[in-house]
Amino acid sequence: MVSPKKLTPAMEQVKTFKEKYPDCILFMRMGDFYETFFEDAEICARELDIVQTSRSKDPEGNPIPLAGIPYHAVDLYLPRMIRKGYKVAVCEQVEDPKLAKGVVKRDVVRVVTPGTAIDADVIPGPTARYLMALCSDAKKTVMGLAFLDISTGEFFVREIPFEPGFSALATEIEQYNPLEILVPQGISADLISFLASTCKVLTPGRSGLFVDGTAELTAAFCVSSLDGFDVSSAECINAAAAALRYAKETQKTSLPHIRGFSRKYANDAMILDAITLRNLEILNPLRGDRNDTTLFGFLNRTKTPMGSRVLRSTITRPLTSPEKINHRLDAVGFFTRRPVLLSGTRTILSRFTDIERIAGRIAYGNASPRDLLALASSLAAVPELTAELCGAEGLLKDELEQIPSFDGVADLILSAIVDEPPLVYKNGGVIREGYSSDLDQIRNIVTNGRDWIAELQQTERERTGIRSLKIAYNNVFGYYIEITKANLHLVPDTYERKQTTANGERFTIPALREREAVMAQADDRVLALEISLFESLLTHLSEFVPALQQASRSIGTIDMIAAFADLSLSGNYVRPELVPGTELLIRDGRHPIVENTVPGGYVPNDTEMSSIGQQILILTGANMAGKSTYMRSVALICIMAQTGCFVPASFARIGIVDRVFTRVGASDDLAGGQSTFMVEMLELANILNNATDQSLILLDEIGRGTSTVDGYAIARAVLEYLHGKGGAGPRTLFATHFHQLIGMESELRRVRNYHFAVKEDQHDITFLRKLIPGATDRSYGIHVAKIAGVPKKVLVRASDLLREALTQDASSGGTKYYTQMLLTDAEPAPSAVEERIRDADPNMMTPMQALMFINELKALLEKK
Known part of the structure; x- marks a missing residue:
């Protein structure tokens, strides 16, 4: 270079x-x-x-x-x-x-760096900003991951399998969205290639960064052993040590607000892999950038940044313990039964700023005066929150009791900081009058000096007779006496010239020079003392950092619960029942996001499934009938229930779901050299190899990426495999256009056919979006093409070809299809009223006869 x-x-x-x-x-x-x-x-x-x-x-x-x-x-x-x-x-x-x-x-x-930024200006919004460190064992069987958010002090590790395709790693990256990934030297080229494809900032660690993890962590957290952190994996420990070392090296400080780390297990939460997170739009929209179309964006009615982070963490790791879920549902129910209390609580919560990140900046030493005022305002709201929820029970009561007392902290900050401080404390003007007697005395010297200069200006005007005489100041020449050219003949001999200007001359006198020196020294002392006082205040407040972090977590949890309750009330949601086993019974289930956007109103649907009963529902019918929306709504209701939120239904009984799998849509992985069909098969393999009887599977158009015969064979084999896993199997919603599959209902005991009702007439069809038992042999693809704007000539030709194909199929004795409800406009038998009207001739009736005819029709209707 x-x-x-x-x-x-x-x-x-x-x-x-x-x-x-x-x-x-x-x-x-x-x-x-x-x-x-x-x-x-x-x-x-x-x-x-x-x-x-x-x-x-x-x-x-x-x-x-x-x-x-x-x-x-x-x-x-x-x-x-x-x-x-x-x-x-x-x-x-x-x-x-x-x-x-x-x-x-x-x-x-x-x-x-992107993963170690702590400054408020660098961190937009409340979302957690993780640095991720990765370390694998020598045999490449397991991988330890460490996630560190230095802005809040959150620090945890995860152990995942080292596997071809890195699907588990993809899930962690999708779930936690690290902004920077720290990797050891010498990792494999395929892992480097995969990490590069995630578009994250990739940082190769220096030599020695990923070694001696136990020594680094025990020294950092002042413990003799890591047993108390419930982490024994060498890969996790070395990854955590590398993340902490890197953070300290970049920030040039010990980061005292990071006081420990924890381990997150896979079996204590519902698993939502990267594919499912994307397909269900849990965190990010599939198209565009509207966050309100995601489940997180929709549920995020929180009032605090801490609550938003708690919600994001919760929605990606729903609970699997019925006891913990019901504990949270009880808290939501407490609020829904008390809407006035809920409103008051949310008003108080809206006064809290990001306490957690301010605590991090206090520990780091770069908190601004405005940060401290915002903290004081938040701490003043803590007693109000506690008083508002004095009658709380269960989880709410537990969280309130974990919020420490901050007596005197807010008053100390308010006594020290002026009402409208500058953003940067090193420029002065931060410390309030009365906080320090030494500072006040020095400030008086400066203030009295300025008064003295004003008096000197008046005295010199009277002594010289120069009414325009002015004493001014600039950073280069300090204080000076300015005389215009017209008055230079009146200048006394005692004046000492400092500078000539276009309009006159600038002078000084010994008395002014002496006072200026005293004031300059006082200004320097004021600034130095202000800086010292502010930094001492930060040092004192750093003692409260652990308490502030604990308060942040509890306030965030209360905020999330209140947000769930607010959503449940406004959306007319119902509390779900979480039960043992695999029953899934939903009455009038709705898609939480789509239901608010459908013109003419959303049509709710029932779902009844279990691993030993109606295990697999085969869904047939048109693409626009609502299959995908229905399938997603079932999955989202399960996820919402296990996060502890009420759900959009009139009733819901849910057997715990350990994992949600989705295979929907079609996409290529051109960078990885994989076709649409290969991507589909890789995702399908992951589902079939990892699903359990407690899982929920959404399969949409399996086998459509290859030839019709191959696709049908694969789809049928998948259904048989899922059904044949012992005497039970994962609850599965299987949408397909392979209508030959509907015959499996008679072959496999736990398979049922369903389709969405369609109303037909001679000119058009209407999708009624109502799920009903039975199958259909119609996909209405030509009608969908018409709505999409395909040229009429193509539509006419397609209709002709369809009729030919159906005629050939019927003549060859093809598969018979059935439905348990036909919603067509077939001609019903005429009623008595219709027959009388058809037989009547209005032209031959007198006015009286017409009146009598109307009375007759009325009588017939009333009789009916």
């Missing part, structure tokens, strides 16, 4: 720091600017849309690219670089330039 020939001392510093931080953009503090050089300058100019210039030349005679930003605007530009996936090393001047001999000493004071 840089010529080995001699550079200027400043450029030698740049070269040294770039060699130490080769994967970072170097922000080099040069006076009032952060400057970037060489390739860094070109990147910053492009990404930040700033001007690129040059600074002198390198030894080869080439201009050195330069792009800079004002130091006071770093909080505007730095976040933009981090959000674009860059890492930035911030290099500051570590000595006073006035005292420096030669080039000013500089050092990198922090490295900001």
